[in-house]
Amino acid sequence: MPFIKVETNVSVPDETACLKGVSALAADMLGKPESYVLAVIEPGKKLLFGGTADPAAFVTLDSIGLPEDRTTEFSAAICGFLNRELSVPANRVYIAFGNIQRHLFGWDGGTF
Secondary structure, eight states: OOEEEEEESSOOTTHHHHHHHHHHHHHHHHTOOGGGOEEEEEOSOOOOBTTBOSSOEEEEEEEETOOGGGHHHHHHHHHHHHHHHHOOOGGGEEEEEEEEOGGGOEETTEEO
C-alpha cells in the first residue's frame, strides 16, 4: 500500500507522464507491485522554501513495512527524479517518510 505524494511550486507540462514516473519509482524503490501504489502529484502549489519561491517540492512517502534503514537511498532516488523531471534541486526538497502500522491504514472497507 505505498502512498507517494509530490507537492511542488513548479508547473508540470505532462502531469500524467510525471505521475506514472512517480508511481513506478515508488514501486521500484519499495519492491512492491505498482498495482498497490497510490501516487499523487500536486503542481503549481504556493510553496516557499528557505523564504524563496524558487523551484521546490515536498514529498510524502508512506508504506506498511517501510525499510527505515533505506531512507537515505530513497531520498537520493526521489531527489534525482525531481531534478531530472522537474528541475527541482535536491537541496530544495523535503521528504517525509512514514512506516505505517497495518491496523492504521484502511482499504476496501477494512485495514491491512
